[in-house]
Amino acid sequence: MARPAVKKGRMEAAAIELFATQGLARTTVRDIAAAAGVGEGALYRHWAGKNEMASTLFRREVHAFVEALRPFLEDAGPPLARRVDAAVRFIYDFYEAQPTRLAFILFTQHGFPDQHVLDDALDPFTMLLAFCQREMRNGTIPPADAEVLASLVMGSVLQPLIMHRYGRVARPPAAIAADVAAGITALLLGGTAREVGA
Amino acid sequence: MARPAVKKGRMEAAAIELFATQGLARTTVRDIAAAAGVGEGALYRHWAGKNEMASTLFRREVHAFVEALRPFLEDAGPPLARRVDAAVRFIYDFYEAQPTRLAFILFTQHGFPDQHVLDDALDPFTMLLAFCQREMRNGTIPPADAEVLASLVMGSVLQPLIMHRYGRVARPPAAIAADVAAGITALLLGGTAREVGA
């Protein structure tokens, strides 16, 4: 192709920005086109429609994010705490560098018309689940319901970002990453062992 | 006296169900009316419009939930682990008893046109924050950034419910409550103390 699709990139950036900020339903095709400095019809040259564009972008962004995160979770070398810290730090730095890109990943899922936008293969939760199962097998963390544990970890990673975005956590993500990582490590180690009756 | 407003309750139930299931934007007034077995105009006798109905219901549900949860967080008697367990158990039982009611609380917030549907007074996060600060003052848990800690706890409570709703956590909420509570206790106790560099 002679000309690179420079407008496509502008539309993608504009769409991600708007989807992350206002949600899928409240972002119109005209909004996207205007923000990208492009005609309304241009969208249909690259995507089948607004929803298809959104889910394509969503899948792509999630995939890129998951792949970037994978090494942190699969590297078995350093001690657990250090690996968790590196992973959380990566995520929170990613957020600071491109807030709307991660916000798009965080906030958009609920809004899709069809339930299963992501196949399990590139789902962050799947990766997190595999991580937990592996660590249990390795004896790094005590045995537990991996699904529950992965959920706890996931919630612990995301919620501080969400609360920051809502202005309820004052310190910036990069500054709290270490705290969050420490908490998650405690979760993984002390985990779901039942000591309630103590 | 005129006819009693017998259909208001039916609309509330139908609306909560639909908002929780499909989100605000994708639930139409017609949907609500049909699900409630009511004419479309009936909504406007009791609320100013769809959005006002949603935020009124949302505030009411959150308020009821927060007030029901408060005793569990304010009671200072039993040891921490036991109190956390009771609180989580309450929440997860609540979910099993009325899934859509809690799902409505969980999923709806992002979708509101105006940012601040809740005043801080009846915000669950505010209550959780106060809980963390109190426990730190009492020396029950080690000092830490309370906002971050409250976020971690909140995420840990909610995410397992969310993943269950998405079918990614197999066991029912009531069955995993103890595990979740144990994890949160570990979080609170081992907390965000930095032992990463160890």
Next chain:
Amino acid sequence: MARPAVKKGRMEAAAIELFATQGLARTTVRDIAAAAGVGEGALYRHWAGKNEMASTLFRREVHAFVEALRPFLEDAGPPLARRVDAAVRFIYDFYEAQPTRLAFILFTQHGFPDQHVLDDALDPFTMLLAFCQREMRNGTIPPADAEVLASLVMGSVLQPLIMHRYGRVARPPAAIAADVAAGITALLLGGTAREVGA
């Protein structure tokens, strides 16, 4: 009937006020009921519906007005100028005493769904036409196209009231009645005699 229909009167007054002020289409049944301090259903006890109420009131008001005005136009005694003056003065005093009542008559006609709310018998224009024809027969005013002449007179009576209502004529109706009457007399006497080519 035991109780006099006191509420009917309140509804009539409220309706006339609102119709005159906001027009037929923009006045709702609920507006009328609220202004009359009455339930919405009450209207249907006395009239078949909003439109029927409006046209009934309109006919009644026009009829009352026409009948009150009739003596001034049919009395053949005094000189023309004096009779015109008395008639205009009556109309303008009527307006000052009950502005909305006359405004209702003036402004409402265009808004009716069906063209012919009034039968010619109680139409003000019919009466004015008869007046002009009679005066011509009597030789009081020079012969002319009576329909045109009556239109000129009618416009000359109404427009100053309209412009006053729009705030474009500063002096109050009672104060300008004499001027208006003088103008109309000039119209009737000098009339439509063609002196253009002079």
Next chain:
Amino acid sequence: MARPAVKKGRMEAAAIELFATQGLARTTVRDIAAAAGVGEGALYRHWAGKNEMASTLFRREVHAFVEALRPFLEDAGPPLARRVDAAVRFIYDFYEAQPTRLAFILFTQHGFPDQHVLDDALDPFTMLLAFCQREMRNGTIPPADAEVLASLVMGSVLQPLIMHRYGRVARPPAAIAADVAAGITALLLGGTAREVGA
């Protein structure tokens, strides 16, 4: 370039026709679209909504009419009677040529939600007022309350057209223009001088 907005003109014509015939409130967007042979949404590409369309068209039509009429009222050359005759003739010819266009101007004003659709600059009454004041200064007509006189003239011009439209004046406007002009001249000359007490 994109498709040229060929249907805008068709909508304008249809809207003016319908507004003039049935009034603002009783003309629906569907009516306009159907009469123009156009989809309903087309309206919103060119105007913000039905009301904005109506007031824009109204202003435009009034402006065009006022500007076309202005030379007749500002030319100070010929004797008054001749100038009045020319002006009335112009208006009545205008009506015969494009009845709905003038009817739109005549009938629509009352129906607007907001009071001041026109700024005084392009208001016909303002122009008429200036005309009367100028003639008084020039001594062409006797001194009088200009606001009242302008109202009388305005009513005398419009009412015959209104009555014709209602079928109460048989002869067509062009045929009665001379009579109307003669009446108005009498009004201006004999004016509002008080000779009532004679």
Next chain:
DNA sequence: CATGAATGAGCCTTCATTCAT
């Protein structure tokens, strides 16, 4: 009888999508 809850047709408007230019 009065009330006002309830109805539902119909209104204005939005917006994803198509397609003439």
Next chain:
DNA sequence: GATGAATGAAGGCTCATTCAT
């Protein structure tokens, strides 16, 4: 290829009217 005028199916909402209480 790109544009944006045009479409038309919904959507939220209004309001005259009905009728259970």
